[in-house]
Amino acid sequence: xxxxxxxxxPTDALFxxxxxxxxxxxxxRIVGAQPAFTYDEETDTMHPLAEVAVDCxxxxxxxxxLCKWLHENSQLGVVETEQAVExxxxxxxRLGGPR
Numbered sequence: 695x696x697x698x699x700x701x702x703x704p705t706d707a708l709f710x711x712x713x714x715x716x717x718x719x720x721x722x723r724i725v726g727a728q729p730a731f732t733y734d735e736e737t738d739t740m741h742p743l744a745e746v747a748v749d750c751x752x753x754x755x756x757x758x759x760l761c762k763w764l765h766e767n768s769q770l771g772v773v774e775t776e777q778a779v780e781x782x783x784x785x786x787x788r789l790g791g792p793r
Contacts, residue, residue, distance in 0.1 A: 696750065696752075698747050698749050698750070699726075699747070699750050699759070700745050700746065700748075702745050703746065704775050706744070707742065707773075708731060708742045708765070708766040709731065709764060710764050710765065710766045711730050711763075712730050712748060712761050713726075713727045714727065714759055714762075715760040716752055716756040717759075717760065718756050725750045725751045725752060726749050726750040728748040728749075729746075730763065730764075731743055740766060756779045758776060758777070758778060759777050759779055760774060760775075761775045762774055
């Protein structure tokens with residue numbers, strides 16, 4: 695299922711993009727990516743986004759999400775943030791055995 699998830703940038707630095715990976719308990723795989731800036735053609739400048747909405751192709755067994763924030767200046771490297779996959783609204787999680 696494709697789900698749009700909004701991620702907050704870890705700093706106010708200029709990031710070129712964010713790549714999202716999902717972990718299903720065994721493996722990590724890329725599930726989405728999106729530019730993390732706006733571009734002003736008049737001034738020829740890039741502006742950082744505080745939040746980035748990414749369409750993520752998630753599977754039912756996905757447990758964790760890893761965001762790789764790629765700096766616009768590649769010499770600064772990558773910043774990683776991690777979070778749990780939010781359960782779908784309206785779905786109930788079963789805890790314990792049958793009733």
